[in-house]
Amino acid sequence: MSEPASTGRPMLIRKGERLLGNLSLRAFTVWYRDIKVWTKFYKASILGNLGEPLLYLLAMGWGLGRMVGTVNGIPYIEFLAPGLICSAAMYAATFECTFGSFTRMTRQSTFDAILATPVSLEDIVAGEILWGGTKGFLSGTAMLLVMSLFGLVNSFWAVLALGLAFLIGLLFASLSMIVTARAPSYDFFSYYFTLVIAPMFLFSGIFFPVTNLPGWAQTFSWFLPLTHGVDISRALFTGNVDWSIFADLLWLTVFSVLFFTVAVREIRKRIIL
Amino acid sequence: MTTVLSASDLTKRFGSFTAVDGISFNVGKGECFGFLGPNGAGKTTTMRMITNHLPVTEGSLSVLGMQVMANARKVKARIGVVPQENNLDTDLKVLDNLLIYSRYHGIPMKEARKRALQLLEFFQLADHVKSPITQLSGGMQRRLLIARALINEPELLILDEPTTGLDPQARHVIWQKLRQLQSQGVTLILTTHYMDEAQQLCDRLVIMDHGRILIEGSPRDLITKHAGNEVVEIRLRDDEDRESCLDAIGGMIPEGTEVECSADTLYLYSPDATKVLTGLALDSNRTILHRRATLEDVFLRLTGRDLRE
Numbered sequence A: 001m002s003e004p005a006s007t008g009r010p011m012l013i014r015k016g017e018r019l020l021g022n023l024s025l026r027a028f029t030v031w032y033r034d035i036k037v038w039t040k041f042y043k044a045s046i047l048g049n050l051g052e053p054l055l056y057l058l059a060m061g062w063g064l065g066r067m068v069g070t071v072n073g074i075p076y077i078e079f080l081a082p083g084l085i086c087s088a089a090m091y092a093a094t095f096e097c098t099f100g101s102f103t104r105m106t107r108q109s110t111f112d113a114i115l116a117t118p119v120s121l122e123d124i125v126a127g128e129i130l131w132g133g134t135k136g137f138l139s140g141t142a143m144l145l146v147m148s149l150f151g152l153v154n155s156f157w158a159v160l161a162l163g164l165a166f167l168i169g170l171l172f173a174s175l176s177m178i179v180t181a182r183a184p185s186y187d188f189f190s191y192y193f194t195l196v197i198a199p200m201f202l203f204s205g206i207f208f209p210v211t212n213l214p215g216w217a218q219t220f221s222w223f224l225p226l227t228h229g230v231d232i233s234r235a236l237f238t239g240n241v242d243w244s245i246f247a248d249l250l251w252l253t254v255f256s257v258l259f260f261t262v263a264v265r266e267i268r269k270r271i272i273l
Numbered sequence B: 001m002t003t004v005l006s007a008s009d010l011t012k013r014f015g016s017f018t019a020v021d022g023i024s025f026n027v028g029k030g031e032c033f034g035f036l037g038p039n040g041a042g043k044t045t046t047m048r049m050i051t052n053h054l055p056v057t058e059g060s061l062s063v064l065g066m067q068v069m070a071n072a073r074k075v076k077a078r079i080g081v082v083p084q085e086n087n088l089d090t091d092l093k094v095l096d097n098l099l100i101y102s103r104y105h106g107i108p109m110k111e112a113r114k115r116a117l118q119l120l121e122f123f124q125l126a127d128h129v130k131s132p133i134t135q136l137s138g139g140m141q142r143r144l145l146i147a148r149a150l151i152n153e154p155e156l157l158i159l160d161e162p163t164t165g166l167d168p169q170a171r172h173v174i175w176q177k178l179r180q181l182q183s184q185g186v187t188l189i190l191t192t193h194y195m196d197e198a199q200q201l202c203d204r205l206v207i208m209d210h211g212r213i214l215i216e217g218s219p220r221d222l223i224t225k226h227a228g229n230e231v232v233e234i235r236l237r238d239d240e241d242r243e244s245c246l247d248a249i250g251g252m253i254p255e256g257t258e259v260e261c262s263a264d265t266l267y268l269y270s271p272d273a274t275k276v277l278t279g280l281a282l283d284s285n286r287t288i289l290h291r292r293a294t295l296e297d298v299f300l301r302l303t304g305r306d307l308r309e
């Protein structure tokens, strides 16, 4: 069938429509399913996602912080904490949409069961990613609570970090779904964590300003999604909010959408033969 | 009779391998239509095209008057699917499996709860509302799987091997429920490896092999046409025995009888077997079985006795 050429819409949009035309609000039913399951063991889950950033906060913030003193004029622990909210969101979403989604896609055949209903494949992928974003949000919230107990929340803007945690969650959930679509087995994820997530964690400016790095590494760092999250988060926590965070926000949004479209395509390739 | 499903030259290829090779069939409203065939015949592939899980490579497939895939959501809203592999949601308890599934179908919560409880009652699972899936027996899981497929009150129910691996009690319960559904006007399409199941349930059936349909018809007609009325099975001791046996009965085989040799058995498909039997009765220490022809005879004659991978 040939498409009428007179639709007059740019090719990118037409392509997007063909790819995502099957997306609907039914995505939320998949999201709801995941929440429902999570409420059964949320304690273990929150603790798991919170554990690591919390340890970093204590070890680095207190231990290393004593040696470092201040960074850019603020105590090290205050420099560090906003970044850890971002990494907590990243880890939560990534675990969910790698190990979690992979299990639902393969071993449990959950996707297969859902595909027998009016829920489309696009809805399923979107639902999983929404859930990943939600996990990011939940981890971010837990982290924010802990930080406020430590007296590290001094700016009203910091509340917006929860929205940021959700966005970071969406982005990494989308990226993870691409990896999940390509993963032959669970072992594959250990490569992803070692080669992608760990460098992300270390070089996105959580532990030291990106400007400390040599020029080429700074460029590299710009391509890490987490760098932009950390930038925004730090601005929110210090209260030094300026227009530059909109550039970061745009970066995160554009790449989330991009990763999501690729994720849909890759999952389709994997399960619709 | 209105047509619920119509396939013509339906083909599915995986890469260069043809799993379903240009099959055509129609299913009328309220019918129970069966698919028989050895492992790898293409039954599941056909079912998964009907359920919109797999895109059609060639040919046309219309379900409830709509082409599949292009109308995936609309078709799926009106059919029920019982897959070959159990895919109940093991993260959820019994009732929640049905309730969450209702959400996928967009059924309002109150209505969903009502239907779910009715279905659990109907399938004798009412005592297990709160059980985890892993605590259910195989038979209960199958029943729950069928219950789940009915939550949207489908007009057409697709069942891929609904009773495989179940004990006789569980199978009979499922058969009875399926007949009850059929009497309520639900159209059934099922695949099975059990000939008695096909004979019990199916109004019409096809036997498939290597992606093609070999024959189509009602169980009774197919038996009469392809296996005669009666079968005599003569167990053989060795190759030599086969020859002597064939010699012995050579003159007594009535007209219209067909003889088939397998590894250790001689099969005589005959309109009248008494003649053969009287002849053979002389040799008393031979194992001889005289029985009515069944669908299994038709199946084996058409698809051969070799094992499939």
Ligand SMILES: Nc1ncnc2c1ncn2[C@@H]1O[C@H](COP(=O)(O)OP(=O)(O)OP(=O)(O)O)[C@@H](O)[C@H]1O
Binding pocket: A273, B014, B017, B018, B019, B037, B038, B039, B040, B041, B042, B043, B044, B045, B046, B084
């Ligand atoms: N995704 C796939 N990729 C490649 N080949 C496949 C795929 N799915 C099925 N096949 C092949 O298609 C053929 C038909 O498979 P199908 O599952 O439809 O058989 P079946 O009749 O349901 O068999 P069974 O009785 O064992 O369930 C088999 O040879 C199978 O190996």
Ligand SMILES: [Mg+2]
Binding pocket: B043, B044, B045, B084, B160
């Ligand atoms: Mg099968």
